[in-house]
Amino acid sequence: MKPVTRYLVLQDGLSDFVGRAISWLSLALIGVLMLEIVARYFLNAPTIWAHEASTMIYGAFCLLAGAYTLRYRGHVRSEVLYGIMGPRGNAFCDTVVFSIGLVVLLVFLKLSIEFAADSWAVREYSNKSIWQPPLYPIKTVIPIAVGLVILQNIAELLRAVLTLFGIAYDDPREGELESEVDPVLLDALKK
Amino acid sequence: ETVRLRFHTFYGTEIDPIADKFKDAVKEASDGSLRIQYFRGGELVASDQFADAVSKGTLDIVHGHGGYWSGQVDIGNIEAGLPGAWTSVEEAKAIFESEEVNSLLTEAYEEAGTVFLGKGYGHNYDLLTKEPVTSLEDLKTRKIRATSNVAKVLDYFGIPTVYLPAQELYISMSTGVIDGAIYGGPVEYEQLKLNETAKHYTYLNMLMPGWTETFLANPAKWEKLSDEHKAILEEAIAQFADDIHNWLAEGNENVAEGTFEYATLPEADSAELTVAAQTVWQEEAERSPRNKAFIDALVANAKAQGRLK
Amino acid sequence: MADLDPLAITAIMFASMLVLMAMGAPLAWALTISGVGSAYMLWGPGGLDLLVSSTFSAMDNFLLVALPLFIFMGLVLQRSGITDDLFGLIHKLMGGVSGGLGVGTVIICALIAAMAGVSGAATVSLGIIALPAMLKRGYDKRLVTGTIMAGGALGFLIPPSVLMIIYAFLSRDSVGKLFAAGLMPGLMLAGIYMVYILIRCRLNPDLGPPTPVDERYSGIEKLKALRHLIAPGLLITAVLGCIIGGVTSPSEASAIGAFGALLIAALHGRLNWDLLRYVMLTTTKLMGMLMWITIAAVFFSKIYVGLGAGMIVGELIEDFDVAPIWVIIAMLATYFLLGMFLDDFAIVFITVPLFVPIVRELGYDTTWFAVLFILSMQSAYLTPPFGYNLFYMRSVAPKEITIVDIYWSAIPFVLLQLFGLALVVAFPQIALWLPSVLFN
Numbered sequence: 031m032k033p034v035t036r037y038l039v040l041q042d043g044l045s046d047f048v049g050r051a052i053s054w055l056s057l058a059l060i061g062v063l064m065l066e067i068v069a070r071y072f073l074n075a076p077t078i079w080a081h082e083a084s085t086m087i088y089g090a091f092c093l094l095a096g097a098y099t100l101r102y103r104g105h106v107r108s109e110v111l112y113g114i115m116g117p118r119g120n121a122f123c124d125t126v127v128f129s130i131g132l133v134v135l136l137v138f139l140k141l142s143i144e145f146a147a148d149s150w151a152v153r154e155y156s157n158k159s160i161w162q163p164p165l166y167p168i169k170t171v172i173p174i175a176v177g178l179v180i181l182q183n184i185a186e187l188l189r190a191v192l193t194l195f196g197i198a199y200d201d202p203r204e205g206e207l208e209s210e211v212d213p214v215l216l217d218a219l220k221k
Numbered sequence: 222e223t224v225r226l227r228f229h230t231f232y233g234t235e236i237d238p239i240a241d242k243f244k245d246a247v248k249e250a251s252d253g254s255l256r257i258q259y260f261r262g263g264e265l266v267a268s269d270q271f272a273d274a275v276s277k278g279t280l281d282i283v284h285g286h287g288g289y290w291s292g293q294v295d296i297g298n299i300e301a302g303l304p305g306a307w308t309s310v311e312e313a314k315a316i317f318e319s320e321e322v323n324s325l326l327t328e329a330y331e332e333a334g335t336v337f338l339g340k341g342y343g344h345n346y347d348l349l350t351k352e353p354v355t356s357l358e359d360l361k362t363r364k365i366r367a368t369s370n371v372a373k374v375l376d377y378f379g380i381p382t383v384y385l386p387a388q389e390l391y392i393s394m395s396t397g398v399i400d401g402a403i404y405g406g407p408v409e410y411e412q413l414k415l416n417e418t419a420k421h422y423t424y425l426n427m428l429m430p431g432w433t434e435t436f437l438a439n440p441a442k443w444e445k446l447s448d449e450h451k452a453i454l455e456e457a458i459a460q461f462a463d464d465i466h467n468w469l470a471e472g473n474e475n476v477a478e479g480t481f482e483y484a485t486l487p488e489a490d491s492a493e494l495t496v497a498a499q500t501v502w503q504e505e506a507e508r509s510p511r512n513k514a515f516i517d518a519l520v521a522n523a524k525a526q527g528r529l530k
Numbered sequence: 531m532a533d534l535d536p537l538a539i540t541a542i543m544f545a546s547m548l549v550l551m552a553m554g555a556p557l558a559w560a561l562t563i564s565g566v567g568s569a570y571m572l573w574g575p576g577g578l579d580l581l582v583s584s585t586f587s588a589m590d591n592f593l594l595v596a597l598p599l600f601i602f603m604g605l606v607l608q609r610s611g612i613t614d615d616l617f618g619l620i621h622k623l624m625g626g627v628s629g630g631l632g633v634g635t636v637i638i639c640a641l642i643a644a645m646a647g648v649s650g651a652a653t654v655s656l657g658i659i660a661l662p663a664m665l666k667r668g669y670d671k672r673l674v675t676g677t678i679m680a681g682g683a684l685g686f687l688i689p690p691s692v693l694m695i696i697y698a699f700l701s702r703d704s705v706g707k708l709f710a711a712g713l714m715p716g717l718m719l720a721g722i723y724m725v726y727i728l729i730r731c732r733l734n735p736d737l738g739p740p741t742p743v744d745e746r747y748s749g750i751e752k753l754k755a756l757r758h759l760i761a762p763g764l765l766i767t768a769v770l771g772c773i774i775g776g777v778t779s780p781s782e783a784s785a786i787g788a789f790g791a792l793l794i795a796a797l798h799g800r801l802n803w804d805l806l807r808y809v810m811l812t813t814t815k816l817m818g819m820l821m822w823i824t825i826a827a828v829f830f831s832k833i834y835v836g837l838g839a840g841m842i843v844g845e846l847i848e849d850f851d852v853a854p855i856w857v858i859i860a861m862l863a864t865y866f867l868l869g870m871f872l873d874d875f876a877i878v879f880i881t882v883p884l885f886v887p888i889v890r891e892l893g894y895d896t897t898w899f900a901v902l903f904i905l906s907m908q909s910a911y912l913t914p915p916f917g918y919n920l921f922y923m924r925s926v927a928p929k930e931i932t933i934v935d936i937y938w939s940a941i942p943f944v945l946l947q948l949f950g951l952a953l954v955v956a957f958p959q960i961a962l963w964l965p966s967v968l969f970n
């Protein structure tokens with residue numbers, strides 16, 4: 031395997047791994063809220079933490095999912111013009127978008143690191159309910175998620191640049207179909 | 222050269238006439254050389270991120286209350302208003318205008334990267350419920366929406382509290398997700414049309430004014446202002462704060478007859494609440510030496526007023 | 531810095547965003563790039579911090595917790611086998627009537643809509659299950675395709691609805707109130723579709739022939755088939771009952787829904803590791819998309835408002851001397867046009883922060899406007915060139931149905947949707963009656 035391909039396999043693999051790991055948070059979300067409902071209506075003992083905890087799980091889950099979505103080309107885009115441009119035209123557009131995107135994401139990373147550091151510095155806590163959990167862990171999720179998206183953004187940029195300059199490479203994502211309806215779902219339904 | 226300042230309040234459209242007067246006053250007094258770009262609650266920055274936004278220069282002046290940033294600035298909760306801390310606007314003003322407390326606030330907000338500009342005083346902050354309440358005992362079987370400080374005091378009596386965003390209050394109250402809320406005074410409840418779903422207003426006699434407001438500025442922006450502009454702003458902000466307080470006071474006084482049915486918590490219960498609040502006071506005092514000094518000042522005042530032994 | 535003409539700011543921000551979108555930039559990238567660029571050039575570094583505060587606001591909101599869970603629920607239901615059961619039921623019950631299967635398809639769509647928060651669930655599964663079955667029985671292919679696409683779009687008008695949750699987050703309306711407001715217009719639209727199908731089949735019985743007599747079922751068999759309604763009925767009652775009856779917040783109800791959908795899948799013997807992994811990963815992918823657009827769009831609109839452009843453009847519209855209703859109609863026309871080219875989430879994020887303050891200033895009920903918006907998005911799913919249900923249908927339809935068939939089949943239903951929209955514009959009570967009864 032050539033170094034470029036090896037890098038792409040590695041980077042796609044990282045985003046994939048993170049996505050698979052955090053996908054469990056969706057079950058955790060259901061669990062926490064069901065627990066609260068049972069505690070409140072059947073045991074008459076509402077928790078003080080379920081609402082804020084589920085909000086935090088939601089925030090971490092969805093933000094961290096960004097890199098996984100990018101790896102599977104799941105971020106909504108308008109393909110009205112893009113779709114008729116051809117591979118080189120697409121590569122040109124992607125190069126422009128993902129290089130400006132990289133700069134903007136680096137700014138985002140710097141700001142979010144400061145945001146989290148400020149929270150750590152004062153050991154910030156939440157004041158919404160009597161639970162008063164610390165806020166610095168959830169605020170630390172922001173720079174991590176942005177960092178993961180930056181890494182995947184670099185892989186997208188590299189793919190676009192290589193295609194633009196006509197440099198041949200093996201894309202590990204080659205065989206993946208781009209369809210509006212998930213092929214897995216189609217198979218499952220047709221059975 | 223016109224100077225424009227991004228001013229963000231936590232109030233919504235309800236104080237628009239007061240805000241227009243404030244903007245015009247600044248513009249006129251400065252012959253148009255100082256302008257206020259005014260933003261209502263939630264328009265630019267969520268209220269609980271005001272302190273951060275003003276320290277970084279996203280906003281130039283914020284108008285919020287200490288509860289929003291109490292997780293970041295140690296004295297936030299105390300200055301917003303702890304149950305039992307004061308019983309009248311005059312008393313609250315005397316505390317905040319004292320040399321000692323004023324310097325604590327200046328110091329705390331300087332550490333948070335902001336400039337402390339001044340205070341505003343809220344008004345009634347009591348309980349609204351669907352069913353009448355005659356005692357604390359009544360509340361133990363109900364779900365009440367309350368935030369941190371008050372929630373802690375209620376928790377002390379085993380009264381369950383929930384946190385809900387303000388936009389969900391109406392539906393939650395009308396469908397019975399909650400049985401009551403502690404959110405503001407009659408005028409705020411009427412603004413949210415809560416009187417359509419819950420009619421029973423119970424004075425808790427716990428704290429009056431029920432909250433105080435704080436104005437903070439971005440240090441870099443503030444330093445760049447001329448002395449004349451600073452003076453104009455300070456005066457206009459003080460007037461703005463007064464106007465809001467008077468609007469609340471008149472509004473609460475003049476809510477149409479029959480909108481709410483008023484009751485007062487028995488004196489013994491109110492006294493018990495104040496005692497229970499002491500645990501919250503002590504918890505706050507333990508957060509920092511500065512908080513300790515602030516709480517000591519509040520205790521000394523409460524003793525001088527004869528509310529504490 | 532801020533002395534630029536608000537119209538110039540508007541032009542800079544929107545033009546740069548549209549250029550990026552035309553270049554195929556992911557919407558989140560397009561909005562963030564033009565937002566950061568405008569903020570830095572027109573505001574200075576201070577404005578950039580809004581990016582982080584918008585991020586935290588989007589993460590720190592209990593209302594939005596319902597989004598992943600309603601999506602999760604829809605994905606489970608799609609693969610739970612519930613559609614097969616329901617189609618079997620209407621085949622037994624209504625197969626004997628001319629056009630009966632078409633009417634039954636609309637009913638199934640409405641039932642699935644009342645369980646799932648998204649629109650793809652019904653279109654895809656009915657496209658695979660009901661479409662071939664109806665073609666085999668001689669139904670007109672354009673009538674059937676159109677019915678499934680239009681019926682599928684009911685998914686976010688009839689509550690629960692992911693799009694309504696996002697609208698409520700942006701406009702600061704109550705989720706429960708919006709849900710209640712969508713129910714009647716959703717049922718009305720379903721009714722309009724059914725009447726249309728029956729009329730067309732009455733005029734031309736060849737469009738939807740009744741099943742042959744030997745394929746019909748006895749009364750007992752029909753009665754027994756009704757048991758397939760029990761599970762969906764319980765789930766709908768639990769979720770909508772919890773929200774509208776005020777037993778739980780919408781977010782908690784969404785957890786009940788997701789849990790209930792898993793139970794239904796288990797009852798059908800379809801709950802396995804394969805399904806669970808598919809649902810979890812697809813939810814992750816969709817939420818990564820939604821969260822990053824939320825952040826980008828909230829940030830973009832705050833920069834726009836912070837630069838002073840939003841307010842002045844709003845005032846301009848108010849000063850513009852036309853009857854307020856024309857402003858609403860102009861907004862709806864904008865929605866129709868945008869719907870031809872853009873994704874519904876893109877439209878909600880770009881327009882709600884700009885339109886809703888104006889709607890409010892004009893004195894209209896924002897709940898009513900929310901329903902008008904959702905009704906417009908129904909059409910967006912059916913109008914070419916960019917329409918999700920067109921894409922879904924193309925992916926699942928058998929070969930004899932061409933893309934031209936799909937486009938033609940959509941047209942009458944888009945006209946019916948516009949008729950429904952006009953009714954709600956003319957009679958706001960269609961939307962506002964139920965919330966006023968429930969919550970006063």
Ligand code: NA
Pocket residue numbers: 642643644645646647648684685686687688689690691
């Ligand atoms: Na739905």
Ligand code: NA
Pocket residue numbers: 869870871872909910911912913914915916917918
């Ligand atoms: Na469309």
